[in-house]
Amino acid sequence: MMRTPTKTGPLPTRRQMVAGTSALGLAVVSTAFTATPAAADQAAEDYMAAILIDANAAFNAPTEAERFSGVEALVDEYVDFPKVSRFVLGQYARVITDEQKAAFQPLFRKYATQVYWNTLSEYAGQRLAVTGSIDRSARDIIVNSKIVGANPGDQFADLVVHWRIYRSKSGQMSVVDAGAAGIWLAIEQQSQFKSVIANNGGGTRGIDALIADLSRKVGG
Amino acid sequence: MPRRLLAFRSTAIGVALTAATLLGSPASAGVTTASFGQVSFLAVMDTPASSASVAVLAQASGPTSEAPEANSANSDIDSEAVKDDVRKEVLPPPPPKAEPTSAATEPARSVGVTSDEDPWEGFNRDMFKVQTFLDDNLLVPAAKTYRAVTPERGRRGLRRFLSNLRSPAVFFNDVLQGEVGRAGKTLSRFVINTTIGAGGLADPAQQMGIAGHNEDFGQTLAVWGIDSGPYVVMPFLGPSTVRDGLALIPQIALDPLNYIRTPPAGYARVSRGGAGIVSGREPLIEPLQDIRESSLDYYSSFRSFYIQARRQQILNGRTDFNALPDFDDLGDFDDFEDFEDFEDIE
Numbered sequence A: 001m002m003r004t005p006t007k008t009g010p011l012p013t014r015r016q017m018v019a020g021t022s023a024l025g026l027a028v029v030s031t032a033f034t035a036t037p038a039a040a041d042q043a044a045e046d047y048m049a050a051i052l053i054d055a056n057a058a059f060n061a062p063t064e065a066e067r068f069s070g071v072e073a074l075v076d077e078y079v080d081f082p083k084v085s086r087f088v089l090g091q092y093a094r095v096i097t098d099e100q101k102a103a104f105q106p107l108f109r110k111y112a113t114q115v116y117w118n119t120l121s122e123y124a125g126q127r128l129a130v131t132g133s134i135d136r137s138a139r140d141i142i143v144n145s146k147i148v149g150a151n152p153g154d155q156f157a158d159l160v161v162h163w164r165i166y167r168s169k170s171g172q173m174s175v176v177d178a179g180a181a182g183i184w185l186a187i188e189q190q191s192q193f194k195s196v197i198a199n200n201g202g203g204t205r206g207i208d209a210l211i212a213d214l215s216r217k218v219g220g
Numbered sequence B: 001m002p003r004r005l006l007a008f009r010s011t012a013i014g015v016a017l018t019a020a021t022l023l024g025s026p027a028s029a030g031v032t033t034a035s036f037g038q039v040s041f042l043a044v045m046d047t048p049a050s051s052a053s054v055a056v057l058a059q060a061s062g063p064t065s066e067a068p069e070a071n072s073a074n075s076d077i078d079s080e081a082v083k084d085d086v087r088k089e090v091l092p093p094p095p096p097k098a099e100p101t102s103a104a105t106e107p108a109r110s111v112g113v114t115s116d117e118d119p120w121e122g123f124n125r126d127m128f129k130v131q132t133f134l135d136d137n138l139l140v141p142a143a144k145t146y147r148a149v150t151p152e153r154g155r156r157g158l159r160r161f162l163s164n165l166r167s168p169a170v171f172f173n174d175v176l177q178g179e180v181g182r183a184g185k186t187l188s189r190f191v192i193n194t195t196i197g198a199g200g201l202a203d204p205a206q207q208m209g210i211a212g213h214n215e216d217f218g219q220t221l222a223v224w225g226i227d228s229g230p231y232v233v234m235p236f237l238g239p240s241t242v243r244d245g246l247a248l249i250p251q252i253a254l255d256p257l258n259y260i261r262t263p264p265a266g267y268a269r270v271s272r273g274g275a276g277i278v279s280g281r282e283p284l285i286e287p288l289q290d291i292r293e294s295s296l297d298y299y300s301s302f303r304s305f306y307i308q309a310r311r312q313q314i315l316n317g318r319t320d321f322n323a324l325p326d327f328d329d330l331g332d333f334d335d336f337e338d339f340e341d342f343e344d345i346e
Helices: A014-035 A042-059 A064-078 A081-094 A098-121 A185-198 A203-218 B002-009 B012-016 B034-045 B049-061 B079-090 B121-149 B152-176 B180-195 B217-223 B242-246 B248-253 B263-294 B298-314 B336-345
Strands: A128-137 A140-147 A160-167 A173-180 B231-234 B238-241
Touching: A042 A064, A042 A098, A042 A128, A042 A140, A042 A160, A042 A173, A064 A098, A081 A098, A081 A173, A081 A185, A081 A203, A098 A185, A098 A203, A098 B263, A128 A160, A173 A185, A185 A203, A185 B298, B121 B231, B121 B263, B121 B298, B152 B180, B152 B217, B152 B263, B217 B242, B217 B248, B217 B298, B231 B242, B238 B242, B238 B298, B242 B248, B263 B298
Parallel strands: none
Antiparallel strands: A128 A140, A140 A160, A160 A173, B231 B238
């Protein structure tokens, strides 16, 4: 602290007192706001934090093949593919046949895993930490994360990576989407898939075309 | 994704497929020149808002800036501090009615179309083909050559320089949007980077924790509540919406370099435009290539990323989680039969 060697002594002036009181008031107000965020979900945050620790371990594997299989295992374990599949098909999820469903699911799983891999491998060597969450509803939670230790000016310093967590009726949690800076992958996939279906005659015919495209894409 | 998504977050995306920068008007970046900047800067300095901006400026650049942990040399971030920081940054407002001034409560139409609302898809796809052709045959080769003959430091310097040139217009739009805090940041960045940042070639402001952002007149119109209109890919101008495309007209019209009919001004205009295109395209070579390769349909993939990113720009990064589409709408494959019960539970 800086000392003021004046004759008036350390008594604060009126202005300082007012400033001090308002600062205190502000501090109290801001504490009140930050201590009880609108709708955070600690369970979902913990769930995601544990996944991020596993992901970090997966990315520390020595070879690329091991890193990929690590990510694949995580995606298999935590991503709710039936849920995401329905979402990315949009309204066409209502008309898909059982046969098409059986063909679509594994292809989409492969495709999405590849997308997650491309996406997450950008972070290799960085550690993501959970920074907060927002409940859209009790069943639909956004968990946010940030790169730990990014210096100001770093490319990812201010980047918020989002995870969308879904809680089933039984309370089981799963990941249904991921995004960064407000841009989401499943939303983009839905846009693409609906477009492919619509531009190939729509309905089950369009879905067949989508399955064929996906199959070409993932080499399945 | 960061690289990919950042590509869209960055203002350069407008530059990526656009020839508008020849006129000095990147589709998603505020257009300006130094002289325009000074004019608007001085005009705004005369308004009462300027004292507020300066106050904010002082606050933002002081030791107690908004991101205290960002100034810490310690790489181990205090997780609570970051938590609070991020909450502030991304927390959606309480129920919309409670906070009418929040950007997140802007009418959805002004923020933007949804990512697959595209009534002019046929025309847009044709234009997108034209853009992609020009991109493949002109911009990418130029950007690759540029990369081959310049060091990364030099390229970064040019990007910063061009971005600094735009900052007066960004400031102007910040003010028009009533974003006093952001205007203060833009102003302080401009002052710091123009002086100790060697005319904008370096970015010391960023290292001080004052991150840059972009604004353009289209975003300002959005904040004023004007509908975006449909998504449109314009010949030679790249992806946009009707509103944002029309917003280019006053931007171009207000660019003084377009009125000075002397050879140096013409040269400056063309160099700025050309440099803007190539410099903007260069860091996006791989990200856009990645998106193209991993997509089933490049057009709709690009559209979705573009629209999502544009929405974020308009909301100034205040992610509006309430506006996300519901995952619950359709249940899922396994419990589709339970869809009705599901609704009851909710």
